[in-house]
Amino acid sequence: MNTILNCLVQQHDWRILPFALLVSVFSLLIALSLFDRARSVARRSRRVYLIAAPLVAGLGVWSTHFIAMKAYDVGVPVRYEVWETGGSLLIVVFAFYIAMHLALAEAGRIGRIVAALTCGLGVAAMHFLGMGALRLSGAVLSWNAPLVVLAVVGGLALVGAMAFLPWRGGIKRVIGATALGALSVCWLHFVAMSAVVITPTPGVLLPVAAFAETALTVWIGASVGLLVVIAAFLTAMVWWSRHSALGQLREAIEAMPDGLGFYDADDRLAIWNQRYADVNPEVASALKVGVTFREILEAGLKADIYPCARGREQAWIAERMANRRRPQGAMEQNVGDRWLRVQDRRTAEKGTVTVCSDITDMKRDAQALAEARDAADAANRAKSQFLANMSHEIRTPLNGVIGVAQALARTNLDEQQREMLDLIHSSSRTLQTLLSDILDLARVGSGRLELGDEPFDLARATEEAAQLYAAAARDKGLQFVVEVSPEARIWVHGDAVRLKQILTNLVSNAVKFTAAGFVSLTVDAGPQGLRFVVQDTGIGFDAETRERLFSRFEQADGDITRRFGGSGLGLAISQELAAMMGGGLGCESEPGGGAAFILTLPLRPAEAPVAPTAAPPVEVPSSGEGGRRLRILVADDHPTNRRVVELILDQASVELVAVEDGAQAVEACRASAFDLVLMDMQMPVMDGLTATREIRLHEVAMGMARTPIVMLTANALPEHIAAGMDAGADRHLAKPFSIEALLAMVAELTADAPQAASAAA
Incomplete structure (x- = not known):
């Protein structure tokens, strides 16, 4: 260690060493920045960076070595061999070129370690080849082997540590790698220089072709100058590229159909496009760099452009700022006479991107669609009501035609009269089929079938x-x-x-x-x-x-x-x-x-049910106990329909009471008991549904037995049948009906009528 310190202190001119260190740090920082840039660009754009970065690094490290050699006092005149000196520059540039390509091969940490060691070995080869180019006048240079090993191993260890820096660390990684690289170069150079042993040999003279020290100084100056020029040029390229990219990004932001504003981590406006001002014209004058989002909201409140905030301004601002801190998705906001969709997104650096879209036309279209939907619903309801009314109006006279024709068929007719009656039957069935088809088509179309x-x-x-x-x-x-x-x-x-x-x-x-x-x-x-x-x-x-x-x-x-x-x-x-x-x-x-x-x-098999025991045919009972005739109430506002029922039931010898509306039917049921009620649904004064409910309430209030009620009506849609059952009816028989259907229903519902009537008496 003393040898190393003595070499640094006593054998080096400290006025020159800082310059060597500056060149090393500067060149490595530029080279590693270019390499980092190469990693982030497309593969087709990497070539210029992968040529420039090794050249900058190689020139810088080579210049560092020979500048440091200028600070080294050998004690005798020195010269350098041209080819060995130039070869040392080529070796270090080539080593950096190979190392950077290895690092970009995405081979993981092992690959990065190999790349770092390649750099270290290249620098060591450059150092010792450059020292080999050294020629001393009156002295011979030799090496202290242990110190040489220490220099090489230490330098490789330091440069290898670069592989353990975060691969995605950005500028921090570049600075860390620069520090380790510069420290590695200094360690390798100065420890290796302390291993130099110079033995005086008076008989050894400098060769004639040796490279003069002055020429080396010029070469070093040219290399450093070239290094500065390359670094400046590439830095300008990077700046221009970034400036161009920012310009393109700015153009893209301006071309957006939506308004965009970017706020920094302190929620201060940093950048926005013209559309952002266009969709917020009332606060456009407040848009400037550094204004906070809250101040923009307050400007909008002063302009009274937020109808939903009137009378609760501070609470509204608090809610808006809370939603901004925890964005949940797009929100719709009424601003003046317009509607905006506002969406906030947080960035990794805690900034906020706010996107505003003018959806006024969309809102108007939605309102128009809603009005059209309501109009269509109203038209559909009107159509359904019209269909129900027309069904009722057609079925009522058709019931008269079919019913009278059926009653007439039970009388004595001659052959010509029978033929005319058959024509009536045929025409009636055709009309009834057509009516059923129309109703079915309407129900299928409305989805109600x-x-x-x-x-x-x-x-x-x-x-x-x-x-x-x-x-x-x-x-x-x-x-x-x-x-x-x-x-x-x-x-x-x-x-x-x-x-x-x-x-x-x-x-x-x-x-x-x-x-x-x-x-x-x-x-x-x-x-x-x-x-x-x-x-x-x-x-x-x-x-x-x-x-x-x-x-x-x-x-x-x-x-x-x-x-x-x-x-x-x-x-x-x-x-x-x-x-x-x-x-x-x-x-x-x-x-x-x-x-x-x-x-x-589709085939959906089912089990055959057990055959029921055949019931004996039933006939309409004409009288009860003691010879009492069955009493049947008919409520229908149409005289023809009442007459049809009378003609059919007259053959059964029943006592028939006919009324014209629901109110009369209720009064008749309150006045006397009936064995059966045939109730029309659509009548004046009181409809059949209301009359049925009143009759049921009267039965409950008086403790009377339940009278069978049949909705005998032209209202034949499923909702009509359901409404009748809900009102308290027992059966529903749609007009036009057949004699057999009416008689069978009367027989079924009045089977126990005599006993019930007797019990009620």
Whole structure:
């Protein structure tokens, strides 16, 4: 250690050494900064940095060595060999070049250690090769081997420590690496110089070709000058690059469609774009570097641009600042006559980026959509109400037509009268089918049609649907075939009524559009589900017609509509019902070659229920105990409907009391007891629902037995049925109804009427 200190103190000129140290630190700092920059840029941009950084580092370390040698007092004249001196510079530059490429290879800490040791070995080789270029006049240079080892090992240890610095440490890592690198260079040089042993040898003279010391000084000066020029140039490049990047970033910020403001860790405005001022014109004058976000809010309050803050300004500011400190996402803010969406995001350095978007147009569009939605809802409700009213108004006279025709059919008629009555029946059924199709289509479109889910006999349901048109097919001379495969003779879960509706529609169309040949309905069941095929030898249709056949109010062409009639609703309803059941409905045809409609449904097998014991047929009892006749109250505001009920029930010899509105029905029930009440739903003065509730309240208050009430009404939608049951009705029978349906319901509900009436008496 004394040898090292003596070498530093006694053999070196301390006026020169600080300059050598400054060159070392400066060159390594610039080189490592360039290397750090190379790590952060794209691969295609690294080349200039990976050439400049080793050159700066090599020139700096080489210059440090020879500047320090200028401060070293050998005691005899010295000269340097040109090639060895130049070779030492090339070695150190090449070593730094290799080391930096190794460090960029992303080989982990081991790779960084290898890179650091490569630097250390390159510096050591440069040092000893440079010392080898030294020529002494009258002396010979030799080495103290232990000190040489100490110099090399210590220098490698210090430079190897650079590999343990944080790889992503930024400027701190660069400064740390510079300190370790400079310390390593100084250790290697000065400890190695203390290992130098100079032995006087008077007979040894300097060779003629030796490099003069003055020339070396010029070379060192040129190297340092070149080093400064390179460092200045590259520093200017970095500054320009960053300035250019900042300029581009600034342009990008200005081009943003949203307002952007950046606030530092103290919540002071640092940068903003013009859009930020445009969306906040009332506070634009307050926007300046250093203004706090709170001051901007206060400026807005003075301008009275925050309607929600009026009367609670300080509380509003406190809430806004709390939301800013803990941003939860975008918030919508009413500012004057505009709406802004404001979003705060915190940065890693505790700054805040505030983005403001003008959503006034979006809000207006949303309001317009809401108004349009409300208008559509109102229109839909009006449509539904209109549909219910029209259903009621059409069903009421239709009930009169069908009911009177059915009552008339039970009288003695001649052949001509019977034929006219059949025409009335046929026209009435057509009108009733059309009305049902329209109601079904409306309910499917509004999503209010609900499917049943009960077990039923698939073969029986299919055959019942087909047989409705067997007679019509025979009358036209058609061969009518229904085939249910053995696999399809099972019980399944589903809605038997809607399945029959689809099948009857398909079969009726096939019979309608077939003049000669056959109509067939086949049913198969397999792993793919149920498959129903309705095939005919009718008129058929082309591909263009097939594309629109399932559209509403569409048929093959206008001529077909006139020749065969129909609304064009059946297939549209059938296809939508099939989709609701989880299946599909398609068709295949060609003009003049008949058609085949294919219905597919999922197979959902069910267990066949135990067959119930057949109940004996019931008849409407005409009298009770002691010869008392059944008393039935009919409440209906339409005279035709009251007369239809009278004509039907007159055959059962019952005592019928008819009233015109719900209030009269309530008074009649309070005045005397009835065995059955047939109540219309839509009546003047008091509707049927209110009347039913009043009758039930009267029964409870007087402790009377419950009188069966049937809602006999043209209000046939599901919500009407539910409303009747909620009001206290026992049954619902929609108009128009058949004689059999009305008589069966009367018989069922009055089966115990004589005993009940007797008990009440």
